[in-house]
Amino acid sequence: MEIVVCVKHVPETTEVELKIDKSGKNIEKSGLVFDINEWDDYAVEEAIRIKERNGGNVTVVTVGDEGVDSTLRKCLAKGADKAIRITDKRINYSDPFIVAKILSRAIKQISFDLVLTGAQSSDDGYSFIGPALAELLDIPHVTLAKKIGFKDKHALVNRELEGGLEEVVEVELPALITIQTGINEPRYVSIMGIKKAMKKEIKVYSIDDLGLSDLDVGIENSWIHISELSIPPVERKAEFITGSPEEIVSKIIEIIKSRGLI
Amino acid sequence: MDIFVLAEHRRGEIREITFEMLTKGREIVEKNGSRLSTIILGKNIRKSAEILARYADRVLVIDDDRFEFFNSDLYQQALSKIIREMKPILTLIGHTSYGVDLAPSLAVSLNTPLVTDCLDVDLLDGRLTAVRQMYGGKINARVHLKKSEGYIATIRQGVITAREENLKGEVVELPPPSIAETVKKRFIDYVLPKIGEVDISSADILVAIGRGIKDQSNISIAEELAKTLGGVLACSRPIVDKGWLPPERQVGSSGKTVKPKLYLAMGISGAFQHIIGMKNSQLIIAINKDPNAPIFNVAHYGVVEDLFKIVPLLIGKIKEVKKKGS
Ligand SMILES: Cc1cc2nc3c(=O)[nH]c(=O)nc-3n(C[C@H](O)[C@H](O)[C@H](O)COP(=O)(O)OP(=O)(O)OC[C@H]3O[C@@H](n4cnc5c(N)ncnc54)[C@H](O)[C@@H]3O)c2cc1C
Ligand SMILES: Nc1ncnc2c1ncn2[C@@H]1O[C@H](COP(=O)(O)O)[C@@H](O)[C@H]1O
Numbered sequence: 001m002e003i004v005v006c007v008k009h010v011p012e013t014t015e016v017e018l019k020i021d022k023s024g025k026n027i028e029k030s031g032l033v034f035d036i037n038e039w040d041d042y043a044v045e046e047a048i049r050i051k052e053r054n055g056g057n058v059t060v061v062t063v064g065d066e067g068v069d070s071t072l073r074k075c076l077a078k079g080a081d082k083a084i085r086i087t088d089k090r091i092n093y094s095d096p097f098i099v100a101k102i103l104s105r106a107i108k109q110i111s112f113d114l115v116l117t118g119a120q121s122s123d124d125g126y127s128f129i130g131p132a133l134a135e136l137l138d139i140p141h142v143t144l145a146k147k148i149g150f151k152d153k154h155a156l157v158n159r160e161l162e163g164g165l166e167e168v169v170e171v172e173l174p175a176l177i178t179i180q181t182g183i184n185e186p187r188y189v190s191i192m193g194i195k196k197a198m199k200k201e202i203k204v205y206s207i208d209d210l211g212l213s214d215l216d217v218g219i220e221n222s223w224i225h226i227s228e229l230s231i232p233p234v235e236r237k238a239e240f241i242t243g244s245p246e247e248i249v250s251k252i253i254e255i256i257k258s259r260g261l262i
Numbered sequence: 263m264d265i266f267v268l269a270e271h272r273r274g275e276i277r278e279i280t281f282e283m284l285t286k287g288r289e290i291v292e293k294n295g296s297r298l299s300t301i302i303l304g305k306n307i308r309k310s311a312e313i314l315a316r317y318a319d320r321v322l323v324i325d326d327d328r329f330e331f332f333n334s335d336l337y338q339q340a341l342s343k344i345i346r347e348m349k350p351i352l353t354l355i356g357h358t359s360y361g362v363d364l365a366p367s368l369a370v371s372l373n374t375p376l377v378t379d380c381l382d383v384d385l386l387d388g389r390l391t392a393v394r395q396m397y398g399g400k401i402n403a404r405v406h407l408k409k410s411e412g413y414i415a416t417i418r419q420g421v422i423t424a425r426e427e428n429l430k431g432e433v434v435e436l437p438p439p440s441i442a443e444t445v446k447k448r449f450i451d452y453v454l455p456k457i458g459e460v461d462i463s464s465a466d467i468l469v470a471i472g473r474g475i476k477d478q479s480n481i482s483i484a485e486e487l488a489k490t491l492g493g494v495l496a497c498s499r500p501i502v503d504k505g506w507l508p509p510e511r512q513v514g515s516s517g518k519t520v521k522p523k524l525y526l527a528m529g530i531s532g533a534f535q536h537i538i539g540m541k542n543s544q545l546i547i548a549i550n551k552d553p554n555a556p557i558f559n560v561a562h563y564g565v566v567e568d569l570f571k572i573v574p575l576l577i578g579k580i581k582e583v584k585k586k587g588s
Contacts, residue, residue, distance in 0.1 A: 013397045014531050015552050020401070027401060100370070119362075124396055126378045127362045131334075135367035138334060140446035143363045154330075156450070160516055161272070161359045164455030164509060167331075172446040182503030223375035223408050232395065232402045232556070238548065238564030248565055249575045252547060253583060255563060259545060261524050262468060262491065262583060 001056035001150075003047040004107050006117040006129065007040040008073060009068035013123070014224050018231075025226045036071045039118025045186040046148065047116050048079040054150070056113075057081045061106055063091060069202060076197035082204040090207060090214055095222035096128045103129070103216065104136035105210035115156070119144050130178035141176040146183050199258050203251040204216040250262040263296035268313055268341070270360055271302065271333070274454075276310050279356035281424035283417050284317040287354055288425070290385055291319075296351065300431075302512040303340060305330035315431035326438045331449035334363040340439040343369050350412060352385060357416035365416045376414040377405040383415045390415065399532050399556035417429045418514065421539040458510025460494055466491025468522045470513060470540070471501045474529015474550065474569055481506055483573050484528065490580045496520065514539040528569045532557030 019028040036044070047123035048056045059082040060075040062068050069084040086102050094102075107115060115137065117130040127143075134141035146166060147158035153173050160180050171177075197200045207217055219225060241251045256262055265287045270277040270357050284300060291298045300318040302311055316323045322344065328336055341364075347351060355361040355368075357379045369376035375390070377383075381402075382393040390413040391406045407413055464469060469488040475481060475570060481495075488495040495511060502512045513520055515535040525543035532548070532555055540546070541560045548561035549569045558564040565572060 017554050018397060018400050121400045128378050131366040132370045135370040144359055158453060162515055164517060166453040168450040170448045170450055224377050224405050227404045227406055230402045234559045236560055238558040238561040240564045245571045245575055249579050253579055256524060262580060
């Protein structure tokens with residue numbers, strides 16, 4: 001089975017104080033550590049497992065600058081066979097619709113049975129690119145997969161609904177499936193894998209290579225324009241309990257005692 | 263000029279997001295004098311259509327066996343035809359498991375600008391503006407969309423407070439749409455969540471852990487704290503994804519909704535999918551070493567500290583207090 005996985009290189013921001021840059025439309029990226037988007041890590045793992053069971057190839061594709069190669073190398077080290085990066089200054093400030101368009105052009109050049117993306121990116125969080133890309137590729141899609149099986153020319157997918165409910169959906173291949181966390185347990189990179197990955201090539205394309213031009217990309221052609229970023233207003237500002245750990249603990253006990261909870 | 267709201271329903275029930283979107287739709291309609299329509303697709307949905315008529319000026323109904331279960335493929339075929347013909351200025355869809363499956367491909371097929379996961383939307387001079395979040399809720403983005411004759415937006419659940427209405431909207435049956443012979447996707451069945459050993463939604467005290475617990479071996483101290491407090495252990499999604507706790511312990515949109523007397527959140531950042539499941543708890547105390555963690559926006563009390571410094575002391579102190587009390 002020929003599988004394409006779309007991966008995004010994203011900043012790790014859960015424990016960092018984010019600052020908005022001078023333009024007001026971006027966060028300050030300097031000093032942030034980047035890694036593969038969490039959902040995409042599960043998608044790559046799923047692709048490699050399908051390949052290990054059924055044979056075939058896994059190609060990872062990304063839209064980004066040179067900086068994203070560490071994520072591509074990681075995927076190659078885990079067992080992906082090929083990597084493609086689309087890099088072009090003209091893509092800057094493009095919205096996810098444009099990114100989907102670029103990905104679709106790159107993927108159309110490959111023969112594939114299955115395309116996987118993450119259910120969402122942890123930075124932008126649009127949950128847009130998967131199904132949009134499927135439409136551009138003119139193939140069916142299933143989102144939020146928690147389990148994937150194959151039967152003849154079909155995939156059987158358990159997709160996640162709300163509240164722990166799932167639904168089973170049958171989809172004809174080729175198809176695009178977006179991957180939800182928890183579908184598998186992503187492997188770690190092995191030393192052997194890293195060595196092997198060094199020999200694998202990362203193919204780099206510009207938008208011209210994909211038959212696109214200025215008229216297709218960039219902010220003017222994007223659907224979404226960011227007007228301004230801000231720090232979210234607080235709904236119910238917590239009263240902070242401060243002091244030494246001992247003092248903090250005493251105050252917590254006071255609060256829960258006053259509510260009759262101990 | 264119409265504003266459309268796509269009604270979401272499952273297993274015979276209209277989902278709350280529908281009423282939240284109708285409330286937002288009404289707000290926009292009141293400002294710009296347009297008409298609020300809601301579309302419902304399904305099988306035997308007359309009753310639902312009547313309920314919706316209390317909230318919308320017009321209910322567009324497609325009652326057809328083929329829509330018995332949600333299928334974004336079929337929905338897209340039907341909706342793209344309706345939207346092309348009726349040209350609503352704005353179509354609202356829930357940012358739910360159904361909506362995220364449908365909206366992006368629908369928008370691309372119509373070439374209609376879409377913005378997803380919105381906390382708020384508005385039409386200013388015929389142009390869609392929206393507020394959405396990035397970086398797990400740490401940043402708000404105000405966006406505007408490219409000029410267009412129509413827009414689509416998906417709306418985050420549980421942000422808008424749905425208003426009760428008592429209108430008498432017109433119910434319009436639409437003819438069953440023609441659908442391509444070869445449907446590439448088929449609903450097979452639901453899989454119900456397994457009934458677990460504990461029901462976290464009935465506990466008075468929940469000690470909830472997130473990725474900040476770092477390692478499976480640390481779960482035992484959280485468990486001890488829960489036991490000492492006479493409470494139950496709950497968690498955020500990554501803990502279940504890793505297989506450290508069973509799914510029935512998960513709080514959030516894809517887990518359980520809880521309203522305990524005390525929710526002690528430790529090492530949980532406060533992504534909206536988590537918050538939506540616990541924000542109505544009577545008392546929320548959050549321990550997180552990041553002072554900017556979004557969890558502090560819904561907590562009553564916050565502690566910016568390493569949870570591993572607090573938890574052992576807390577266990578000791580509660581035991582002490584309990585001893586004295588008895
Ligand atoms: C469709 C969908 C459905 C989802 N459903 C759910 C759901 O039902 N429930 C859910 O929870 N999530 C859900 N999620 C995932 C959600 O988006 C977040 O990824 C998740 O909630 C993050 O969990 P977390 O806060 O434990 O981890 P993180 O976001 O990684 O946060 C860990 C926190 O721990 C803190 N920390 C680290 N070390 C320490 C320490 N020593 N002491 C104190 N604090 C520390 C960090 O500062 C950080 O804030 C869903 C996502 C999607 C796309
Ligand atoms: N720049 C990118 N390059 C490759 N894939 C991407 C890119 N951005 C997003 N994706 C894919 O699209 C998924 C959903 O992203 P989003 O629509 O931004 O939430 C991600 O999990 C990736 O699989």
